[in-house]
Amino acid sequence: MKLEDLKKVIEILRRDYGKLNAPIERLKAQKRGDPFRALVCTLLSTRTRDETTAEVCKRLFERVKSIEDLLEIDINELESLLYPVGFYKNKARYLKELALQLKEEFDGKVPDTLEGLLRLRGVGRKVANIVLVEAFGKPAIGVDTHVHRICNRWKLLNTKTPEQTEKVLTQILPKEYWMDFNKLLVAFGQTVCKPVKPRCDVCPIREFCEFVKIRAL
Template sequence: MPQPDPFRILVSAVLSTRTQDPVTAAASARLFSRAADPRTLSHLNPTRIQKLIYPVGFYRTKARLLPRLARMLVERWDEEVPRTMAELLELPGVGRKVASIVLSHGYGLPAIAVDTHVQRISNRLDLVRTRRPTDTEVGLMAILPRHAWKDMNHLLVALGQTICRPRQPLCSACPLSRLCPRRGVPREKSK
């Protein structure tokens, strides 16, 4: 099995925010066909990047920040993606979710990436009672074994996209329905 490429994981994770997975995958493939490394990406024109990554969410903003991110990798880390949360958070466009994805999937380090699905489902399952993703991350880290952290995002995102949706969740189809207190699930209106 090929080794994960932290650079590709980082760039794809940045592109993925507010974007559906198939759109992210296609945009990432187009971008990497023109810029497969930080040095090349650092020299790519933002207008060209816009065309390559459209229609990802906030594509104009991401097209401006990606060359800056790549330049930082070249200038500060000799084209290597940092291996710590603190250093990753220094990069433009990188928040805790993206940094956690890089740490867990790029380097195999324990981290929990909290997005809207993880936030919503963790609260519905009563694993945490939080409003902010950072608090959810801390809460989940306190109750879950470290070996489960990496898979938590994938599992809950898949559940959130298909069954435990924000509105009209399909509780009857949920594999966790017997364990779920359904905290925060909108009640069905009586007719």
């Protein structure tokens, strides 16, 4: 994909986003722009399907509504609430440690900077960037497997890791597109540009995609 076509592609994905009914939208509904919920949901979504995470978060937030609730809940009960997200026992432990860290180091508030978020237990760059966007409205690019895969499939870049992809994207993508880039590509990757058997026949941006051209050879 040519860099000059990227803006056109983003506008098309924005236009079609509401039609996709992608699982990411059900997960976003559980976050509600609240920093605590956004952080917890995003942490739980790692290595777990968004539809599964959304159901778990809905159940979890009926019981855990604050950092204090997270501190007080029994670890066994928390584990049962988190099942069946991936690595639910590890994530239960991370959440307990995270709640204590937020109380002791951040006065019970989720930090609103990349540096602060990266200090939190279990939080990497992807999670931190998504929280910055969804909870605080700050420009950042959350690069997960969908974003990394699709950008490379488009031949927009040539990177080996999500971290490398994030670095390149921040250099080539105008900041005005940063905030919704993750949700657009995740929704697109969940419904059209799938990891296996991508639906190139119905893809709205196929005229710009190098992958489509290669498949046609």
